[in-house]
Amino acid sequence: MRKLVELTQSFETSIPVFRLQNDSDRSRVSIHAESPISKFKPKDSEDPLQVLVNQSYREYFEIGRGSFKINRNEMAELAGSKIRHSLGLFIVNNSKMQKPQQSKLFKWVQNDWPRSEYFDGIAISMYKYLHSFCGSNMRMHGDNQKHVDNAMALFEATMEKYSRE
Amino acid sequence: MGVFADKKFEELDWISQATEPIESHLNLVLEAMPDELIVDFPLFKKLVNNNYDLSISTDKIVQYFHTKAGNEALSYAEMNAVARCFGIFVEDNSTIDFENEKIYGEIKFVKLTATLGEDTLKQMLGKIGIDKISSMWVPREGGLGRANEIMEFLGKCEDGLRSKSDRKKIQAIRVRLTEIFKTNEWNIKDTQLANKVGEWIYNYVVDGDLSALSNFCRLKVMTHLGQPIYSMEEIK
Numbered sequence: 001m002r003k004l005v006e007l008t009q010s011f012e013t014s015i016p017v018f019r020l021q022n023d024s025d026r027s028r029v030s031i032h033a034e035s036p037i038s039k040f041k042p043k044d045s046e047d048p049l050q051v052l053v054n055q056s057y058r059e060y061f062e063i064g065r066g067s068f069k070i071n072r073n074e075m076a077e078l079a080g081s082k083i084r085h086s087l088g089l090f091i092v093n094n095s096k097m098q099k100p101q102q103s104k105l106f107k108w109v110q111n112d113w114p115r116s117e118y119f120d121g122i123a124i125s126m127y128k129y130l131h132s133f134c135g136s137n138m139r140m141h142g143d144n145q146k147h148v149d150n151a152m153a154l155f156e157a158t159m160e161k162y163s164r165e
Numbered sequence: 166m167g168v169f170a171d172k173k174f175e176e177l178d179w180i181s182q183a184t185e186p187i188e189s190h191l192n193l194v195l196e197a198m199p200d201e202l203i204v205d206f207p208l209f210k211k212l213v214n215n216n217y218d219l220s221i222s223t224d225k226i227v228q229y230f231h232t233k234a235g236n237e238a239l240s241y242a243e244m245n246a247v248a249r250c251f252g253i254f255v256e257d258n259s260t261i262d263f264e265n266e267k268i269y270g271e272i273k274f275v276k277l278t279a280t281l282g283e284d285t286l287k288q289m290l291g292k293i294g295i296d297k298i299s300s301m302w303v304p305r306e307g308g309l310g311r312a313n314e315i316m317e318f319l320g321k322c323e324d325g326l327r328s329k330s331d332r333k334k335i336q337a338i339r340v341r342l343t344e345i346f347k348t349n350e351w352n353i354k355d356t357q358l359a360n361k362v363g364e365w366i367y368n369y370v371v372d373g374d375l376s377a378l379s380n381f382c383r384l385k386v387m388t389h390l391g392q393p394i395y396s397m398e399e400i401k
Contacts, residue, residue: 015264016262016263016264017260017261017262017263017264018260018261018263019258019259019260020255020259020260020261020268020270020272021255022253022254022255023253026252026253026254027222027223027224027248027249027252027253028220028221028222028223028253029220029221029222029253029255029272030219030220030221031219031220031261032219033216033219037260060216061216061219062216063210063213063214063215063216063219064214064216066210066263066264066266067263067264
């Protein structure tokens with residue numbers, strides 16, 4: 001996840017200034033922590049990995065400190081989980097099998113993908129590769145069957161490598 | 166007539182004696198609260214101080230000042246009744262800045278009425294006592310007998326008296342008390358005294374507290390005197 005944590009380095013937090021909202025019956029005044037006046041938004045990017053990490057941006061307002069807080073590791077974990085989910089989605093949407101969710105490969109990719117820097121790196125590389133010929137639903141666009149077959153073979157090889165170790 | 170003396174009623178001015186308003190300690194609580202208060206940043210933060218509910222309300226503010234003055238806690242219903250006498254007014258486009266610890270604009274906490282309305286107080290009569298009855302239980306040793314005694318004094322509890330079930334007896338007492346205070350059959354004009362009825366019943370049925378029974382019985386006698394009841398000397 002180190003690579004993903006690095007991608008959160010540019011993240012900042014929102015400025016803790018809020019509009020005061022008065023209830024119509026005048027019994028309460030509240031602030032909406034998720035809507036500060038100047039809400040931080042990660043910079044747009046063409047890099048699919050950065051886009052994914054940006055989508056995982058989360059901040060929390062802590063009244064005690066009077067400021068927002070972000071947890072870079074948590075955001076990286078969330079992005080990592082989305083990557084693994086995307087890899088599984090790729091198999092489901094591009095496999096020639098009738099019920100790809102029941103395949104050994106899908107179950108391994110979705111549930112048992114190893115959690116280590118080495119395999120995280122492979123997942124990230126696979127994600128970037130898949131994005132070069134798939135849409136946001138991880139379905140190939142155009143005629144990229146060669147790449148689909150290649151990706152499936154890479155998944156099989158990764159699964160085999162893991163079982164040998 | 167010493168034990169049945171109603172000192173509070175005797176001390177009322179002639180207009181009050183004629184109009185018989187309901188008295189409540191909550192009016193004193195209300196009186197002690199500020200008429201108007203600008204909520205500044207430190208007070209706002211103190212009142213919120215919770216990541217899950219980033220709001221301040223009239224009852225939070227009432228609770229804060231009431232507790233700060235070292236007073237006995239109010240029930241939820243009492244707090245609510247007092248809080249409804251206030252309003253929070255926020256100037257348009259007001260903002261709060263946690264970085265610089267400032268409020269830009271204004272939050273004003275304003276007392277809208279100086280006393281609780283008669284209708285509000287009528288609804289509150291005896292409520293806390295009735296809630297206490299809901300949590301009552303009937304001990305094996307003499308509890309059933311004591312519950313029956315209370316029902317005899319309350320009257321109109323035939324179903325409860327006939328039943329052998331603890332739960333039905335408690336329910337009968339609760340229903341009868343609710344009826345009494347709905348119409349204020351006993352003409353009790355003080356909310357704290359009204360709440361004591363349920364408390365005395367609870368203490369007598371559960372603990373066999375004879376002073377509680379004595380207080381309850383003396384109050385019952387006073388209901389026959391044809392006068393509004395504002396106070397009674399309580400034996401502890």
